[in-house]
Amino acid sequence: MTGYVDAHHHIWRQADLPWLVGPMQPRIFGPYESIRRDYTIAEYLGDVAGSGVTQSVYVQTNWAKDGFEDEAAWVQSTAEEHGFPHAIVAYADLAVDDARPQFDRLARYPLVRGVRMQLHWHDNPLYRFAASPDLCNDPHIRANVARLADYGWSFDLQVFAGQMADAAALAETCPSVTFILQHAGMLEDLSPAGREAWRAGMQRLAARRNVVSKLSGLGTFIRRNDPGHVAGIVGETIGLFGAERCLFGSNFPIEKLWTDYRALVAAYEAAIQDLDAHARAQVMGETARRIYRLG
Numbered sequence: 001m002t003g004y005v006d007a008h009h010h011i012w013r014q015a016d017l018p019w020l021v022g023p024m025q026p027r028i029f030g031p032y033e034s035i036r037r038d039y040t041i042a043e044y045l046g047d048v049a050g051s052g053v054t055q056s057v058y059v060q061t062n063w064a065k066d067g068f069e070d071e072a073a074w075v076q077s078t079a080e081e082h083g084f085p086h087a088i089v090a091y092a093d094l095a096v097d098d099a100r101p102q103f104d105r106l107a108r109y110p111l112v113r114g115v116r117m118q119l120h121w122h123d124n125p126l127y128r129f130a131a132s133p134d135l136c137n138d139p140h141i142r143a144n145v146a147r148l149a150d151y152g153w154s155f156d157l158q159v160f161a162g163q164m165a166d167a168a169a170l171a172e173t174c175p176s177v178t179f180i181l182q183h184a185g186m187l188e189d190l191s192p193a194g195r196e197a198w199r200a201g202m203q204r205l206a207a208r209r210n211v212v213s214k215l216s217g218l219g220t221f222i223r224r225n226d227p228g229h230v231a232g233i234v235g236e237t238i239g240l241f242g243a244e245r246c247l248f249g250s251n252f253p254i255e256k257l258w259t260d261y262r263a264l265v266a267a268y269e270a271a272i273q274d275l276d277a278h279a280r281a282q283v284m285g286e287t288a289r290r291i292y293r294l295g
Contacts, residue, residue, distance in 0.1 A: 003052065003055075003285050004053045004265070005053070005054070005055045005247070005285040005289060005292075005294065006048065006055075006056040006249060006252070007057045007180075007214055007249040007288035008057060008214055008217070008250060008251050009044060009057070009059070009085070009249065009251065010059060010061045010251075010253065011041050011044055011085075012038065012061045013074075014038050016067065016070075017061060017063060018062070020036050024036075027126075028220060029257065030257070031257075035253045035256060035257060043253075044252065044253070047252060047253070047256065047261045048250075048252075048261050050262065051262050051265045052265065052284075055085075055289070056085040056087075057086065057088075057113070057292050058075050058088050058089065059089040059156060060116050065093055068105075069105045069106065072088055072109045076109040076110070076111050086292075086294050087111050087112075087292045087293070088109065088111045088112045088113065089112075089114045089115065089116050090115055091115065092115045093117065094117045094140065094141045094144040094145060095140050095141055095144075096144070097140060098144070098147075100144075103115075103153075113292045113293060114148070114153045114154035114155060114292070115153060115155055116158065118182075119135045119141075120158045120160050121135075129158075134166060136159070136163060142173055146173065146176075148177050149176035152293075155180070156179075156182055157171075157179045157181050157182060158183070160188065161186075161194070161197045161198040161201040161202075162197065162201075164201025165204055171205070172208055175210055177210060178211075178212065178291060179208070179210055180211075180213075180214055180247075180291060181205060181212065182214055182217070183214065183217035183218065184202075184213050184217075184237045185202050188220075190221075202237065202240050203240060211241075212245040212246065212287065213247075215234050216249030216250060217249070217251040218230050219255050219258055219259065220254070223257070225258060225263055225264055225267055226267075227266075227267040230267040230268060230270075231267075231270065231271035234246075234268065234283075238272070238279075243275060243279035243280075243282040243283050243287070244282050248268055249288075250265075252264075269284075272284070
């Protein structure tokens with residue numbers, strides 16, 4: 001198989017990211033000194049060289065909130081200069097009364113395909129991002145996610161297992177919006193009970209036909225590239241959603257903390273080796289091309 005799509009990666013300028021300047025801030029993925037610097041498109045292209053990746057999707061990196069348009073503009077200009085990335089998932093604050101003025105500003109950039117506002121909340125403060133666990137039920141967020149349909153944009157959904165019932169309800173209230181579940185639901189509790197809670201939540205989400213799952217960031221909580229771990233999550237997720245609703249993403253440079261790009265791709269290739277050629281092509285490229293409308 002060739003022509004892979006990396007449906008989840010980042011490039012960044014350290015000066016634009018609050019969590020990369022000033023004192024070291026604890027992050028969900030552990031110590032990050034080696035990536036606390038500019039991560040440019042040139043380095044990213046060097047990382048993916050020889051991996052089979054021919055297209056990619058940039059996902060927002062939490063610039064200061066009022067810089068959301070600056071981020072999209074910078075990535076758009078990077079794409080025009082280098083030919084990568086091929087689509088942008090931008091940030092918008094969906095907790096406001098009406099996010100359409102933000103959407104109108106983002107619509108100036110032709111590569112924007114969707115929005116991500118991270119909603120994940122956890123009892124463990126090191127894993128916590130959102131201000132509360134129930135933002136999927138917030139009426140402003142529900143109304144603004146629904147408005148994405150008017151722009152033809154998707155919503156990159158990031159939640160933990162305990163939030164998945166509310167997330168499925170959000171997807172149900174916004175049937176015209178495609179939801180792209182980040183990191184296959186972020187399985188962080190590997191105990192039998194934790195896995196069962198994740199599995200039950202994933203079943204709820206898979207029942208919503210407008211939800212697809214991104215197979216990315218699977219090393220986040222174990223902080224290594226473990227092919228067996230990857231295969232387990234990938235296998236269960238494809239079993240629930242089907243290959244046509246699953247897509248590969250690298251989460252680089254975060255996973256560069258513990259692996260290189262070729263080894264990461266090799267783990268995914270091994271995880272799907274028993275699927276037929278059509279299914280493998282869906283997971284590694286075709287689903288992302290369709291969902292993110294890549295040319």
